Amino acid sequence: MISPQELIERITNAADYDDCIVIINEKTQSNLRWATSTLTTNGVIAERSVTIIAFVAIDGCMASGSVTRTDLTLDQVDSAVKEASAAARASGKAPDAATLARNISIGDWSQPHVPTGPDVFSTIAPALGEMFQRSQADSIELYGYAEHTHRTTWVGSKGGLRLRWDQPAGRIEMTGKSHQRSRSTWEGVSTRDFSHISIPKIDEVIRKRLDWQGRKLDLPAGRYNTAIPSGGVADIMTYLLWSSGARDAFEGHSAFSGKDGKKTRVAEVLSNVKMNLFSDSNYPGLESMPFVAATSSGPMSSVFDNGQSVPRINWLTEGSLTSLVQTRASSVETSLPYTPFGENLVMEVPGAQGSLDELVQAMPDGVLLTTLWYIRQVDPSTLLLTGLTRDGVYRVKDGEVIGAVNNFRWNESPIELISRISSVGSTEITQPREWADDVDRVAMPPVIFENFNMSTVSQAN
Numbered sequence: 001m002i003s004p005q006e007l008i009e010r011i012t013n014a015a016d017y018d019d020c021i022v023i024i025n026e027k028t029q030s031n032l033r034w035a036t037s038t039l040t041t042n043g044v045i046a047e048r049s050v051t052i053i054a055f056v057a058i059d060g061c062m063a064s065g066s067v068t069r070t071d072l073t074l075d076q077v078d079s080a081v082k083e084a085s086a087a088a089r090a091s092g093k094a095p096d097a098a099t100l101a102r103n104i105s106i107g108d109w110s111q112p113h114v115p116t117g118p119d120v121f122s123t124i125a126p127a128l129g130e131m132f133q134r135s136q137a138d139s140i141e142l143y144g145y146a147e148h149t150h151r152t153t154w155v156g157s158k159g160g161l162r163l164r165w166d167q168p169a170g171r172i173e174m175t176g177k178s179h180q181r182s183r184s185t186w187e188g189v190s191t192r193d194f195s196h197i198s199i200p201k202i203d204e205v206i207r208k209r210l211d212w213q214g215r216k217l218d219l220p221a222g223r224y225n226t227a228i229p230s231g232g233v234a235d236i237m238t239y240l241l242w243s244s245g246a247r248d249a250f251e252g253h254s255a256f257s258g259k260d261g262k263k264t265r266v267a268e269v270l271s272n273v274k275m276n277l278f279s280d281s282n283y284p285g286l287e288s289m290p291f292v293a294a295t296s297s298g299p300m301s302s303v304f305d306n307g308q309s310v311p312r313i314n315w316l317t318e319g320s321l322t323s324l325v326q327t328r329a330s331s332v333e334t335s336l337p338y339t340p341f342g343e344n345l346v347m348e349v350p351g352a353q354g355s356l357d358e359l360v361q362a363m364p365d366g367v368l369l370t371t372l373w374y375i376r377q378v379d380p381s382t383l384l385l386t387g388l389t390r391d392g393v394y395r396v397k398d399g400e401v402i403g404a405v406n407n408f409r410w411n412e413s414p415i416e417l418i419s420r421i422s423s424v425g426s427t428e429i430t431q432p433r434e435w436a437d438d439v440d441r442v443a444m445p446p447v448i449f450e451n452f453n454m455s456t457v458s459q460a461n
Contacts, residue, residue, distance in 0.1 A: 002074060004048075005110060008156035010074065011052055014081045017088070018062070019055040019100055021157040021306050023293050024048065028115035032125075033145040037132040044117055051295040053303050054084035055100065061093040064303050066296060094304070096297050096329035100159055101307030106291060107164030109154070114166070116150040120194055124172075127199035134203070140210065141181070144174040148194065149440075155293050161307045165289045168192045169440040171431050175391065176206035183404075185209035186371055186391040188231055188431035190440060192285065209370065209392050215403030217395050219457075225366030225422060226452035227396070229356050230430035230444040232372045233347065236385075237277065237444060238435050239375065240414040241315065241345055243383050245299040246324035250334045255383035255415055256324055264324060266336060271319035271418040275349045279342020280312040285429050286441040288343035300341055302327035313339045319418075344441035352424040356446035359423050361399040363448060368394040368401060371433045372410075383413045387434070388458050408454035423448040 002010075004024040011022045029045045053066040065087025067080055121128075124146065135142050148170040155163040170191045177184045187205045191197050228236075249256035249264045258264045281290040292308045294301040305328055314322045323339040331338040360368055370392035378384040389408050394401045425446040432439050 001071075003112065004152075004154045005156075007050065007072060007077075008154060010077050011081060012156060012158045014077055015054065015085075015158060017054050017056045017085055019158050020081070020084070021053040021055070021100075021155065021161065021303065023051045023053070023295055023306070024154045025151055026113040027149060027151040028113070028117075029147065029149045030116045030118055030120055031145055031147045032121055034132070035143050037135045037140070037142045039132075042118065044115070046115065052080055052084040053295070053306070054081075054088040056085060056088040058089065058093065062097040063088045063091050064094045064297065065089070065091050066303065068295060094297070096302040096304055096327055098302070098304040098328040100157070100304060101161060102157070103160035104307050105162045107166075109162045109164050113152040114150065116148045116168070120148045120170070121146055123194050124197050124199055131199050131203045135176070139178060140207070141177045142174060143177070144172065146170070146172045146194070153289065153293055155291070155306060157307070163291050163293070163307060165291070165293075167289065170194055171436065171440065172197060172202065173431070173433070173436065174202055174206060176210055178210045183210050183213040184391050185213070186433065188433055188436065190429055190431040190442075212394055212401050213392065213404040217403045217405045219367070219395065219405040221408065221454050221456050223451040223453050225363065225448060225450055227356065227360050227363060227366065227368045227448045228372075228446065229370070230425075230428050230446050231432050232369055233444040233447050234345070234430050234432040234439065234442040235372050235375060235434040236414050236417065237347055238345060238432060238439050238442065239377075239385060240383065241325070243377075243380070244315065244324045246326045246334050246336060246339075247299050247330040249324055250330070254380060255413065256321070263334065264336070265321050266324060267320060269320045270316065270415055271421065273349055273421045273424060274318040275316060275347060275418065275421070275424070276314065276318065277316040277345070277347050278312060278314045279344055280346060281310055281342065281344070282312070283344060283346055283443065286344040286346070286443060288441055292340055299330075300325045300327070302329055304328065305340060308340065310340050310342055313342055346427065346443045347445060348427045349424040349445065352426060352445055354425040356425060359425050359446055359448055360396055360401065362423065363396050363399055365398075366396050366448070367405065368396055373434060375434050378411065383415050384411060385413065386411045388460055390460070407458040407460050409456045409458050411453050411455045417449050417452070420450040421447055422450045
């Protein structure tokens with residue numbers, strides 16, 4: 001197989017238009033999967049994607065078009081280059097046109113992709129086997145997987161971009177079932193290399209929650225003070241970031257659109273606590289790509305921004321909305337600073353301390369969720385979301401879990417929720433569940449939200 005570096009050189013040399021950017025992602029993924037406390041499969045997957053972006057001057061303006069392939073052989077280069085050119089000419093003037101970055105080098109361009117493999121699980125495999133044995137002895141069924149991905153991204157252009165980034169990511173997701181599968185709980189952990197994963201800790205959490213489900217209580221729909229672990233908070237805040245495009249807000253199409261003559265809600269206080277929400281490519285443990293590598297343009301991204309740096313971006317500062325996601329083109333339109341989408345997300349509240357267990361212990365009355373599931377948007381004008389609870393909802397009285405209750409359908413807006421925060425714990429690197437396939441670099445605290453809207457009782461188990 002031709003190397004990514006050589007393929008980029010061949011493509012850019014063949015591109016007979018104003019500029020050409022090539023983005024190649026090479027990914028390997030290793031996984032272990034288990035069911036009923038028995039390892040079922042394991043393997044390694046290798047993938048490559050190649051995107052060619054053509055920039056063509058048309059009538060004094062710039063057009064862009066792209067093609068993406070799972071791979072290219074040398075004899076396919078010319079046809080793919082021509083196809084990208086045709087796509088650009090057919091698209092007409094690009095509304096997001098901006099000056100392209102040139103002559104920037106980041107990373108060790110010449111080195112090959114370093115694949116991941118089964119060895120990455122060597123630090124957890126013995127403990128995982130022991131957990132399986134214990135669960136079988138206690139009639140607990142474990143389902144789940146461990147997964148590790150290593151992705152290398154190369155961005156090269158006719159204009160001299162030579163950018164490279166290596167991104168490791170890993171996770172364990174574990175569901176435990178007991179008592180003829182009448183009880184079920186879930187635990188997920190995010191990691192870069194599995195060196196700090198504690199299988200006994202995962203075992204402890206699953207067993208404790210299964211024990212809590214020994215007492216069943218009925219609870220009607222209503223509003224409850226609700227403790228949500230950091231992973232569930234990540235699911236909520238990720239949707240907030242995904243919905244925070246500046247252009248949509250500026251044009252009046254989102255929950256971040258302004259009122260009373262203001263175009264956006266930037267500078268408005270949204271949270272009742274001095275929370276900071278930010279993306280930072282240098283955040284320890286969540287290091288991410290420090291430059292833009294956009295394969296397509298949209299409301300929150302632009303192929304013309306490829307190669308631009310991605311600094312720390314503060315989305316909320318001390319509870320106030322500081323920034324919305326901007327391309328350079330939308331920045332001109334909105335007269336707000338250029339603030340590109342980051343590849344990680346962190347929420348912190350200065351001075352906040354404590355684990356989820358410690359927050360619950362200080363909780364007079366309410367419920368504790370395990371995970372949020374099947375999240376969908378109901379109303380973009382308010383960012384109202386709906387979803388279900390899953391794998392454990394627990395009644396809390398005087399700081400103690402007194403039993404498990406039925407599942408609910410819930411309806412809440414992240415913007416409204418952050419105005420009703422009663423307690424916040426310590427920020428930790430965490431694993432979302434709903435967006436696990438899309439998000440692998442988040443750090444959130446556990447949070448207790450006041451009057452969380454459990455709109456109806458759900459029969460789902």
